[in-house]
Each structure stands twice: as C-alpha cells, then as structure tokens.
Amino acid sequence: MARDFYEVLGVPRDADQSEIQRAYRKRARTLHPDVNKELRAEEAFKELSEAYDVLSDPDQRKRYDAFGEDFRRVGAEVDPDAYSRARAHAGAGAGGGRPRGWGGGGGPSDGFRYSGSGDVDLEDLLGGIFGGRGGGRGGWGPVSGSDHETEMEVTVEEAYNGTERTLSINGPDGPRTIDVNIPAGVVDGQRIRLRGQGGQGSGGGETGDLYLIVRIAPHPRYRLDGRDLHVLLPLAPWEAALGASVDIDTPGGSATVNVPAGTSSHRRLRLKGRGLPNRRGKPGDLYAEAQIKVPRSPSADERELLEQLGKVSTFNPRSAR
The missing domain is CATH 2.60.260.20 (Urease metallochaperone UreE, N-terminal domain)
Incomplete structure (x- = not known):
C-alpha cells in the first residue's frame, strides 16, 4: 500500500495550501538528487513530488480525500462529495466505523450497503468500478484501465x-x-x-x-536547485574591486546584475524571481556566483598598471582579515 500523501509531506489532513507548499519546499531542499546523493533520496523525492502534485490541486485533493489511494481508478462520474457523505452515513449507521472493506480486502464497498433516511447505496454510488459485484445488479461491473x-x-x-x-x-x-x-x-x-x-x-x-x-537534462551553463537557478558570473578584477553593472543571459532573457564594490570569487548575487516560474506560488530565484578572471597574456600597459597596483596596495588576499 502506498504511503499516505499527507504523511509524506508531514502535514495534517486539514492543512491549507500555504502549509502544503511550505512543507514541500522544506523537504525538497533536503531530498533533491542534486543535493542528497543517498540511494533512497531520489525515490523519496519522487514520492514527495507526487504527493505535492495531488494535494496542491484542489480537485485531485478532494478525490484523494474521498477515495484514498484508489482515487485515480475511480471514474470521473463518481462525485467525491457524494461518496464522502455516503461513507459518513454508513459509518453512523454502523456505530461510527468505516464501511467494511474500505482499506482492507476487496474493493471500497466490498458488498457493504446502507439504506436509511438518506437512501444511500455505496454500490450504486461506485457503480461497480472496482470490479466487485454491483449490489442488486448482478454480474461484474466495469473495471477501469491501469495507469x-x-x-x-x-x-x-x-x-x-x-x-x-x-x-x-x-x-x-x-x-x-x-x-x-x-x-x-x-x-x-x-x-x-x-x-x-x-x-x-x-x-x-x-x-x-x-x-x-x-x-x-543537465545544462552546460545553468544548475537547478528546485526552482532556483545557479549560474557563474565571470568578472574582471576591476569590476569586482570597484563594482559594476553586468548583463547576463538567463532562460527568460537578458538580466542585469549589480556587482557591489569589493566582491570576491564565490559571492552569490541574487536576482529575485528570475528562477523557474511557478503557477501556484512564488517563482524561484537566480543566483549569479562571482568568478574573478584575469587576462592570460596582459598587454604591456596592463602589466605596468598591475605592477604599480602591486607596489602601492597593502591588500593581502591570504590575510585572515
């Protein structure tokens, strides 16, 4: 039996959409294959993504709440609200318990019938879609195809x-x-x-x-972490030391990074909202990581200026300060 999607995300069954999204983002950071190299992590991330896809979709969540792990097999013609009411009536008529067979052997109805003031029949409601005998109909009902x-x-x-x-x-x-x-x-x-x-x-x-x-697919320029994009930002020494505005390419087009004065290699500069878009919430961010480059073969003028800088500067890159 598959794990309960609420358990996978670590949220209560009455969690709202913001709680579900926060729980997904928190767990995805630790389980994503780019971050977690354990053998179980990839499967756990797939399970987490499936749980989020279902519970973040109001229609799918309603069907999951009503039909449990069989929600994909139940035909679209079966109303989850009506079925939930039927289960509630049935539970009340049987001393508050679940209808026999739900979550156990057989299909969700397993021959259980309820007739009272509400005139509810679980077999009529489900229409024999799980291949069990349709109560009062005789014979075998239709069976949905596999996913x-x-x-x-x-x-x-x-x-x-x-x-x-x-x-x-x-x-x-x-x-x-x-x-x-x-x-x-x-x-x-x-x-x-x-x-x-x-x-x-x-x-x-x-x-x-x-x-x-x-x-x-892996990309030669971009690295993905969930919805966040990471890219290297090559800088000349004077751009890093004095500050600069640098244009970079992103999947969404050109963007400008404002490089603060005194930027060293590996400093990450954040462009808010320039990561992958998100139909259900905030987009990811883009992080440009500074990478200071020097000329391989400096010209005579460049060499002279660099030598002058070396003579007058008191900066020591190997100092703890």
Missing part, C-alpha cells in the same frame, strides 16, 4: 518557458501519437497527468491515465 508512467526529458529553457512534445503510444489499435503540453515552470520529477491515455478498461470501464515524469 501508466513514462519519463520525458526537457532542457532548462523548455522547463522555464514551457514546450510542446509529440509522444508515441502503442495502444490496442496500434501506435498513435498525442501532443503533450509541458507547462512553464515544471521541476525535475514533476508528474503530468494525461487523462484517458493509459491502459484500456474492461466491461465498459474507463481508460486509465498516463503520467509523464519530467526529467530536466
């Missing part, structure tokens, strides 16, 4: 701006292609749901879903 997963690699620029891809799928009627929209701001390990593109159902059951797991 499938596949990975898709995108570049940092595609993750920033969004992109479209054509995906080839082998179905029962032969190969076919579908156009996939990758939204701007996807992060590594994020799951994208393609409704109805998974395994075929039987007995009139709905087709399962296909989940694309996004993988962001």
Whole structure:
C-alpha cells in the first residue's frame, strides 16, 4: 500500500495550501538528487513530488480525500462529495466505523450497503468500478484501465518557458501519437497527468491515465536547485574591486546584475524571481556566483598598471582579515 500523501509531506489532513507548499519546499531542499546523493533520496523525492502534485490541486485533493489511494481508478462520474457523505452515513449507521472493506480486502464497498433516511447505496454510488459485484445488479461491473508512467526529458529553457512534445503510444489499435503540453515552470520529477491515455478498461470501464515524469537534462551553463537557478558570473578584477553593472543571459532573457564594490570569487548575487516560474506560488530565484578572471597574456600597459597596483596596495588576499 502506498504511503499516505499527507504523511509524506508531514502535514495534517486539514492543512491549507500555504502549509502544503511550505512543507514541500522544506523537504525538497533536503531530498533533491542534486543535493542528497543517498540511494533512497531520489525515490523519496519522487514520492514527495507526487504527493505535492495531488494535494496542491484542489480537485485531485478532494478525490484523494474521498477515495484514498484508489482515487485515480475511480471514474470521473463518481462525485467525491457524494461518496464522502455516503461513507459518513454508513459509518453512523454502523456505530461510527468505516464501511467494511474500505482499506482492507476487496474493493471500497466490498458488498457493504446502507439504506436509511438518506437512501444511500455505496454500490450504486461506485457503480461497480472496482470490479466487485454491483449490489442488486448482478454480474461484474466495469473495471477501469491501469495507469501508466513514462519519463520525458526537457532542457532548462523548455522547463522555464514551457514546450510542446509529440509522444508515441502503442495502444490496442496500434501506435498513435498525442501532443503533450509541458507547462512553464515544471521541476525535475514533476508528474503530468494525461487523462484517458493509459491502459484500456474492461466491461465498459474507463481508460486509465498516463503520467509523464519530467526529467530536466543537465545544462552546460545553468544548475537547478528546485526552482532556483545557479549560474557563474565571470568578472574582471576591476569590476569586482570597484563594482559594476553586468548583463547576463538567463532562460527568460537578458538580466542585469549589480556587482557591489569589493566582491570576491564565490559571492552569490541574487536576482529575485528570475528562477523557474511557478503557477501556484512564488517563482524561484537566480543566483549569479562571482568568478574573478584575469587576462592570460596582459598587454604591456596592463602589466605596468598591475605592477604599480602591486607596489602601492597593502591588500593581502591570504590575510585572515
């Protein structure tokens, strides 16, 4: 049985969206494969991303709260609010317990029926979608198709701006292609749901879903940490010493970094909001790391000026101060 998504994020079931987002960001910092090299970390990060994708989406969260780990198998025609009310009525009629079979052997209804003033029938509500016998109907109900997963690699620029891809799928009627929209701001390990593109159902059951797991390819210039972008910023010695305004390329276009006077190598300069965008919250930031460069073959004038600087300067880079 899969772990409870609330447990994965470490939040209570009544957590609001801001709590869910904070919990995800906190755990993602320690579990991201770029930071944590433990064997379990990558799987834990995937599990965390799946939990966040579901609980940060109000519609998916409502279905997860109603149907538990089977929420993807339950057909869209089943109303989660109605089912939750049915479970509440059923629990009240049975001394406050859960309907028999929910979370145990069999399907969510497992033959349980409730009839009272509300006239609620769990089998009628679920429509036999789990392959159990439809109470009062006879025979076997429809069975939904299985969900499938596949990975898709995108570049940092595609993750920033969004992109479209054509995906080839082998179905029962032969190969076919579908156009996939990758939204701007996807992060590594994020799951994208393609409704109805998974395994075929039987007995009139709905087709399962296909989940694309996004993988962001290594980049020669940028490094990603969640939604934050990191890039090296080469500086001339005089730019670092005196300060300067330097233009740099980012996935979202050109940006200007204001370099304070006295900047040394490895100092990180933050450009707020210039990381990966975020449809559900704040975007990431861009961090430009100073990297002081010197001329390999200084001209005669440059050499003379550097020699003069060496004579008059009292600066000692090896001093503790």
